[in-house]
Amino acid sequence: MPGFEFWGDEERKEVNDVLETGILMRYGFDGARKGQWKALELEQAICNTFGSKYAQLTSSGTAALTTAMAALNIGAGDEVIMPTFTFVASFEAVISVGAIPVLVDVDETLTLNPEAVKAAITPKTRCIMPVHMCGSMADMDALKAICEAHDLILLEDACQSIGGTYKGKMLGTIGHAGTFSFDFVKTITCGEGGVVMTNSEEVYSKCDGYTDHGHDHKGADRGADLHPFIGYNFRISELHAAVGLAQIRKLDTFLSIQRKNQAALKHILSQVPEITFRKVPDPAGDSCSFLSWFLPTADLTNAVVEEMRQQGILAGSFYWFKNNWHYITRWDHLKNAVTLNGQSKEVTTALKDYASKVFEPSDAVMSRCVSTAVSLLWTPEQIQDKGEKMVAAIRKVLSSTHELVA
Numbered sequence: 442m443p444g445f446e447f448w449g450d451e452e453r454k455e456v457n458d459v460l461e462t463g464i465l466m467r468y469g470f471d472g473a474r475k476g477q478w479k480a481l482e483l484e485q486a487i488c489n490t491f492g493s494k495y496a497q498l499t500s501s502g503t504a505a506l507t508t509a510m511a512a513l514n515i516g517a518g519d520e521v522i523m524p525t526f527t528f529v530a531s532f533e534a535v536i537s538v539g540a541i542p543v544l545v546d547v548d549e550t551l552t553l554n555p556e557a558v559k560a561a562i563t564p565k566t567r568c569i570m571p572v573h574m575c576g577s578m579a580d581m582d583a584l585k586a587i588c589e590a591h592d593l594i595l596l597e598d599a600c601q602s603i604g605g606t607y608k609g610k611m612l613g614t615i616g617h618a619g620t621f622s623f624d625f626v627k628t629i630t631c632g633e634g635g636v637v638m639t640n641s642e643e644v645y646s647k648c649d650g651y652t653d654h655g656h657d658h659k660g661a662d663r664g665a666d667l668h669p670f671i672g673y674n675f676r677i678s679e680l681h682a683a684v685g686l687a688q689i690r691k692l693d694t695f696l697s698i699q700r701k702n703q704a705a706l707k708h709i710l711s712q713v714p715e716i717t718f719r720k721v722p723d724p725a726g727d728s729c730s731f732l733s734w735f736l737p738t739a740d741l742t743n744a745v746v747e748e749m750r751q752q753g754i755l756a757g758s759f760y761w762f763k764n765n766w767h768y769i770t771r772w773d774h775l776k777n778a779v780t781l782n783g784q785s786k787e788v789t790t791a792l793k794d795y796a797s798k799v800f801e802p803s804d805a806v807m808s809r810c811v812s813t814a815v816s817l818l819w820t821p822e823q824i825q826d827k828g829e830k831m832v833a834a835i836r837k838v839l840s841s842t843h844e845l846v847a
């Protein structure tokens with residue numbers, strides 16, 4: 442998700458605008474900032490680009506998720522249904538508001554299996570949080586229907602899917618709220634940053650206050666602001682917002698290159714009949730930041746990953762099943778409820794339960810899946826070379842196993 446690959450004069454210009462004024466904070470200093478309001482401008486650009494009514498920038502995607510949950514009144518004792526495959530930030534945010542992450546199986550969409558979601562609903566369930574992993578999306582119609590039937594909040598963790606769409610709507614704008622991350626390796630980067638998008642004025646106004654110590658932002662004098670509730674400091678700086686402003690203007694370029702490069706690599710891998718590809722509920726909406734592919738068995742996938750590693754061609758391809766950050770099998774800190782400060786008994790007990798839980802359907806998917814990150818900088822020759830080397834490594838493993846079986 443390589444916004445950083447297209448760093449250039451546009452980003453430098455926006456950052457320099459801020460450096461010229463020396464006002465690095467997004468609020469106040471009205472005279473000294475000489476008309477520069479980068480965070481405000483970026484929020485407006487986000488609303489225009491993604492079609493959400495409101496956008497609240499934050500200091501990170503993790504802060505955006507935490508803010509969204511607080512603003513949606515998700516808190517102590519509430520259960521949030523989320524997938525076994527995601528980045529650790531998704532459950533960190535749930536725990537940070539005192540709620541309980543309820544992990545459920547993923548299917549070949551690489552995110553929530555709607556049937557598993559239904560089976561996990563209890564009287565304490567308050568929110569369903571699909572994570573649109575690796576540039577593509579969850580089955581949003583199915584999840585929305587479940588939310589409507591059970592009166593649940595739908596919160597999209599769209600941190601990894603900036604620019605993806607589902608049936609014409611931008612990912613992150615379909616649920617009650619949605620979040621993006623603008624960290625250094627996302628499709629649009631601010632260096633660090635994030636956003637909550639929502640169509641609810643009430644939710645937005647809560648996000649606005651929550652990210653700035655509960656300030657009501659009603660008047661021009663910051664010192665005279667009221668604090669209708671307790672908030673935190675999850676503010677983005679003007680410098681970070683300035684980078685994002687230059688990046689968001691390049692989004693269409695990023696997406697069209699990603700789509701072209703992903704299609705080219707997919708075409709080459711399609712030569713191998715044993716390879717299948719991730720299920721994409723709305724193929725036209727894939728942001729194509731990754732190409733996720735499957736082999737028929739876990740053993741074959743393991744062997745191919747090892748072969749690619751040995752040949753020095755694994756860089757940029759991720760075997761999430763064995764990755765510390767993304768899949769439940771490696772989340773020992775979560776499963777042992779290791780936190781620095783005390784948590785409620787409910788949260789600790791729920792987390793420790795994961796130590797003995799198995800997620801066979803998720804394992805069956807994730808143990809066969811490799812995701813190859815799509816670069817904006819690849820030339821057609823490099824894609825051809827990369828694809829051919831991958832195909833050769835995969836064929837080598839397949840033929841050796843065929844020989845073993847014969």
Ligand SMILES: Cc1ncc(COP(=O)(O)O)c(C=O)c1O
Pocket residue numbers: 501502503504527528530531572598600601622623624634635
């Ligand atoms: C799915 C997902 N959610 C949340 C986050 C958190 O974003 P950040 O790194 O900006 O805190 C990430 C970051 O990688 C992510 O991939």
